[in-house]
Amino acid sequence: MAGHSKWANIKHRKAAQDAKRGKIFTKLIRELVVAAKAGGPNPEDNPRLRGAVDKALGANMKRDTVDKAISRGAGAGEGDNYDELTYEGYAPGGVAILVECMTDNRNRTVGEVRHIFSKRGGNLGTDGSVAYLFRRVGIISYPADIDEEAIFDAALEAGANDVISSEEGIVDLETDFDQFLRVKDHLSGLGFTPKNSEITMVANQQIQLDLASTEKLFALIDDLEELDDVQNVYSNAKIPSEFWD
Secondary structure: OOOOOOOHHHHHHHHHHOOOHHHHHHHHHHHHHHHHHHHOOOOOOOHHHHHHHHHHHHOOOOHHHHHHHHHHHHHOOOOOOOEEEEEEEEEOOOEEEEEEEEEOOHHHHHHHHHHHHHHOOOEEOOOOOOHHHEEEEEEEEEOOOOOHHHHHHHHHHHOOOEEEEOOOOOEEEEEEHHHHHHHHHHHHHOOOOOOEEEEEEEEOOOEEOOHHHHHHHHHHHHHHHHOOOEEEEEEOEEOOHHHHO
């Protein structure tokens, strides 16, 4: 089941962009608030909140800040009533795009998202136009110095769906999204500490892009991720290896 990671390069690129600390923290706090409001303030009983807490702490957010966000969500305070929306569309080159948002003003958000698609040569689609091309999964990543054979065997025993080695030596595990925390905890108990872990959307099939289309795609994604209401952006693009040279 080994092969080149479909998302490793994108994740490494995003990690560099995430130096925009204030904006990233705003998005993480919003996720903590919504997760706590939806499923309760106890991470042990709320898998979504547990994932949000792990992600926030992994981004070096202070525990006190995390706890305050959870308390806001649990108390359903004023200004914390966010709607969760997913917009679907196409980037130049026919690449499918999913945009996950949390907003307190639907009209503002859809207007901003539509404007960016239009500005960058894409098209905002209707509900269901591209969502069927993606599946929600858990991704657990381990550093290059991991014992790949040992984690391969342990991951399969724990119930992971796939084990993928990237050219950079990173080992990614794919799990069903509802098995994500169980697999992660099982492997942590065996001494395998992840470098990164998250619930994400993965394309069932990818579209190969040339360099020009890749640049247009990244411009669209960068603009979307700058919006305060946008939490995540996913595509089914396969980036040419020349782009990373």
